[in-house]
Amino acid sequence: MSPSTKQSIVVAVDTVIFTVKDDQLCALLIQMKKKPYTGLWAFPGGRVEDAETTEQTAIRILKEQTGVSNIYLEQLKTFDAIDRDQLERVISVASFALISDTVQLKTSDKYADVKWWPVKKLPELAYDHKIIAKEAITRLKSRLQYTNIAWSLLPDEFTLTDLQRVYEIILDTTVDKRNFRKRILALDLIVPVGKKRGGEANRPAELYKFKHRKLEYVEIM
Amino acid sequence: MSPSTKQSIVVAVDTVIFTVKDDQLCALLIQMKKKPYTGLWAFPGGRVEDAETTEQTAIRILKEQTGVSNIYLEQLKTFDAIDRDQLERVISVASFALISDTVQLKTSDKYADVKWWPVKKLPELAYDHKIIAKEAITRLKSRLQYTNIAWSLLPDEFTLTDLQRVYEIILDTTVDKRNFRKRILALDLIVPVGKKRGGEANRPAELYKFKHRKLEYVEIM
DNA sequence: TCAAAAGTGTTTATCGTACACCCATGC
DNA sequence: GCATGGGTGTACGATAAACACTTTTGA
Numbered sequence: 001m002s003p004s005t006k007q008s009i010v011v012a013v014d015t016v017i018f019t020v021k022d023d024q025l026c027a028l029l030i031q032m033k034k035k036p037y038t039g040l041w042a043f044p045g046g047r048v049e050d051a052e053t054t055e056q057t058a059i060r061i062l063k064e065q066t067g068v069s070n071i072y073l074e075q076l077k078t079f080d081a082i083d084r085d086q087l088e089r090v091i092s093v094a095s096f097a098l099i100s101d102t103v104q105l106k107t108s109d110k111y112a113d114v115k116w117w118p119v120k121k122l123p124e125l126a127y128d129h130k131i132i133a134k135e136a137i138t139r140l141k142s143r144l145q146y147t148n149i150a151w152s153l154l155p156d157e158f159t160l161t162d163l164q165r166v167y168e169i170i171l172d173t174t175v176d177k178r179n180f181r182k183r184i185l186a187l188d189l190i191v192p193v194g195k196k197r198g199g200e201a202n203r204p205a206e207l208y209k210f211k212h213r214k215l216e217y218v219e220i221m
Numbered sequence: 222m223s224p225s226t227k228q229s230i231v232v233a234v235d236t237v238i239f240t241v242k243d244d245q246l247c248a249l250l251i252q253m254k255k256k257p258y259t260g261l262w263a264f265p266g267g268r269v270e271d272a273e274t275t276e277q278t279a280i281r282i283l284k285e286q287t288g289v290s291n292i293y294l295e296q297l298k299t300f301d302a303i304d305r306d307q308l309e310r311v312i313s314v315a316s317f318a319l320i321s322d323t324v325q326l327k328t329s330d331k332y333a334d335v336k337w338w339p340v341k342k343l344p345e346l347a348y349d350h351k352i353i354a355k356e357a358i359t360r361l362k363s364r365l366q367y368t369n370i371a372w373s374l375l376p377d378e379f380t381l382t383d384l385q386r387v388y389e390i391i392l393d394t395t396v397d398k399r400n401f402r403k404r405i406l407a408l409d410l411i412v413p414v415g416k417k418r419g420g421e422a423n424r425p426a427e428l429y430k431f432k433h434r435k436l437e438y439v440e441i442m
Numbered sequence: 443t444c445a446a447a448a449g450t451g452t453t454t455a456t457c458g459t460a461c462a463c464c465c466a467t468g469c
Numbered sequence: 470g471c472a473t474g475g476g477t478g479t480a481c482g483a484t485a486a487a488c489a490c491t492t493t494t495g496a
Contacts, residue, residue, distance in 0.1 A: 008271055011230045011312060050229055050310055054301045078299045078314050080275045089271055091232060093299050093312075161475075178477070179459065202474040203466035382448075399450070400486065423447040424493035 010090040013057040014045030014129065016076065016136035017068065017097040020153050024118040025140075025170050027133065028105075029125075030065055031112040036086055037126040039112070043133075045092065054093040062097070066114055067106025072098040072152035074215075077135055084128040094132050096139055098152040144170055145221045148189050151210040157193050159205035160184065167221065175221075187218055231311040234278040235266030235350065237297065237357035238289065238318040241374055245339040246361075246391050248354065249326075250346075251286055252333040257307055258347040260333070264354075266313065275314040283318070287335055288327025293319045293373035295436075298356055305349040315353050317360055319373040365391055366442045369410050372431040378414050380426035381405065388442065396442075408439055 017028040029041040044065040048057045055073065062068045076096040082089065105114050117123065119137060122130075143149045150166050164180050167173075184190065191211055196204035238249040250262040265286040269278045276294065283289045297317040303310065326335050338344065340358060343351075364370045371387050385401050388394075405411065412432055417425035 007231055007268060009232045009269060010228055011232060047228060048230060048301075048312075051303060053303060054299065054312070075298060077296060078275065080269075080314070082272060082274060091269075091275070091314075093301070159475085176460070177475090178461085181476085182478095183458090198467075200474075201468040201472075203476075205475055380448085397487075398448090399488085402449085403451095404485090419494075421447075422445070422495040424449075426448055 008089065010088055011048045011054075012045055012090050012092045013048055013054050013061065013095060014043045014079075014092045014127075014132060015058045015062060015073070015095045015097050016043050016132060017062070017066075017071070017099060018119075018136070018140055018153070019099050019101045019103075019116065020166055020169055021101045021116055023165070023169060024120070025137075026116040026118050027122070027136075028066060028068070028114070029117050029123070030108075030114045032126060033110070033112050040126040041117070041123045042126040042129050043094075048093075054095070058095045058097075065108055065111065068097075068099060068103055072149070072215075076132070076139060079128055079132060081128060092127075092132075094136070096136050098140075098149065100153055100155050102155055141171055146217060146219060148210065148212070148216045148218055148220070151213045154210075157195070157197075157207040157209050159197055159207060161205060163190075163208070171221065183220070187220065189216075189218065229310065231309055232269045232275075233266055233311050233313045234269055234275050234282065234316060235264045235300075235313045235348075235353060236279045236283060236294070236316045236318050237264050237353060238283070238287075238292070238320060239340075239357070239361055239374070240320050240322045240324075240337065241387055241390055242322045242337055244386070244390060245341070246358075247337040247339050248343070248357075249287060249289070249335070250338050250344070251329075251335045253347055254331070254333050261347040262338070262344045263347040263350050264315075269314075275316070279316045279318075286329055286332065289318075289320060289324055293370070293436075297353070297360055300349055300353060302349060313348075313353075315357070317357050319361070319370065321374055321376050323376055362392055367438060367440060369431065369433070369437045369439055369441070372434045375431075378416070378428040378430050380418055380428060382426060384411070384429070392442065404441070408441065410437075410439065 019026055028044065030044055031041050032038060044061055046061045048054055058073055062071065074096050076094040078091060078093045080091040084090065107114055119133065122133060125133065144167065150163060153166050154162060160181050163184065164175060164177065168175055189211060190208040193207040193209050195207045197207055198204040240247055249265065251265055252262050253259060265282055267278065267282045269275055279294055283292065295317050297315040299312060299314045301312040305311065328335055340354070343354060346354065365388065371384060374387050375383060381402055384405065385396060385398065389396055410432060411429040414428040414430050416428045418428055419425040
């Protein structure tokens with residue numbers, strides 16, 4: 001509105017990627033090399049280019065820094081505290097991503113390390129990423145209850161127990177098996193594939209898939 | 222992350238302010254004078270200063286452009302389509318505000334007009350403000366159902382019918398009076414003031430106030 | 443005395459919750 | 470044959486929904 005005065009605010013994107021791995025909710029972090037945050041961990045992120053949307057930035061950076069692609073992504077919130085970056089004024093349009101635990105992580109020489117961390121045991125984080133983590137977890141729990149988003153945390157085919165475990169781990173509750181199945185099947189979100197998962201020392205489980213692998217609002221829990 | 226390349230993205234804020242007025246949900250718009258949007262309407266907004274948060278920007282601009290202050294405000298979403306502003310790359314951290322219908326609007330010579338518009342009959346809007354309006358309305362409906370946010374749309378003291386009308390108008394439904402009262406009173410969100418609103422040609426209504434005039438999450442409808 | 447909105451309970455249907463045993467497989 | 474997780478139905482309590490008349494005031 002006042003084109004005469006020059007603004008010096010950098011626009012960046014940071015992405016919180018979740019997966020369920022080893023019966024824990026985990027987030028992907030990269031370990032930083034550059035000062036002043038050397039050794040600290042952070043969510044993958046970086047600057048927005050002039051000719052890309054923040055969503056495009058998030059997708060590009062995830063691929064560059066972690067090798068992850070083809071992932072559920074949505075905008076989380078914009079973080080804009082004035083001193084959130086020690087070096088300059090940076091506002092971050094944080095995004096929120098979910099993926100099934102079947103990805104291969106790429107390591108980049110730009111970072112000391114890239115790995116999944118259980119959200120209950122996160123290391124010290126750079127910038128305001130602790131706050132971002134908290135908001136992302138809140139969003140995830142809420143999404144899980146009011147949408148079919150669980151599809152993005154599971155492979156194409158999964159068992160009802162897999163699905164139930166996702167809910168129990170993330171919402172940090174236990175659910176009665178019969179009631180869970182009754183409810184999920186009544187919602188008509190998933191369909192049996194007609195195959196069973198065998199090879200284990202127990203009765204083989206029926207495989208299901210989600211009818212639609214895209215966000216739909218449904219009251220689930 | 223790459224401090225060498227210069228970014229030229231402007232960061233702005235736009236605020237959607239709602240009120241309930243004349244039995245309609247209304248949003249506040251300003252009519253623009255400047256090209257290339259002359260005559261079009263838009264939500265109040267402007268650039269973020271280097272040393273202010275987007276929330277501070279929103280508060281400052283609302284006061285400057287409309288005279289409105291002391292208002293419920295939350296971040297809505299960041300809008301970042303590359304061509305959302307014809308003149309330059311501007312990303313807008315949109316915010317969402319609610320106020321009771323008792324404000325006096327100030328007119329500014331920077332704009333042709335400032336007024337409340339029923340959301341069902343919005344005029345042609347500048348930028349991507351039509352999209353912003355849609356998201357804001359969705360957010361409002363959702364907030365009304367899962368939080369006590371209605372306090373921010375009502376004066377300090379109100380009747381149960383006033384409150385019910387807010388719900389009916391915004392959610393575009395009708396509600397049974399007895400069931401509505403039973404539910405609201407059971408939630409323990411409001412308390413009777415001990416006064417009645419008289420002066421009308423009917424039985425005077427008991428006045429209530431919200432226990433807490435701040436956001437609380439409660440399943441209401 | 444009439445019009446207009448305030449205020450008030452009960453019954454019924456629906457949904458959510460609690461709960462325990464048999465089944466199919468690999469070792 | 471035994472250990473392991475898979476799969477299934479019913480009864481009860483709680484909550485939500487439907488529904489109509491009396492009260493108080495101003496004109």
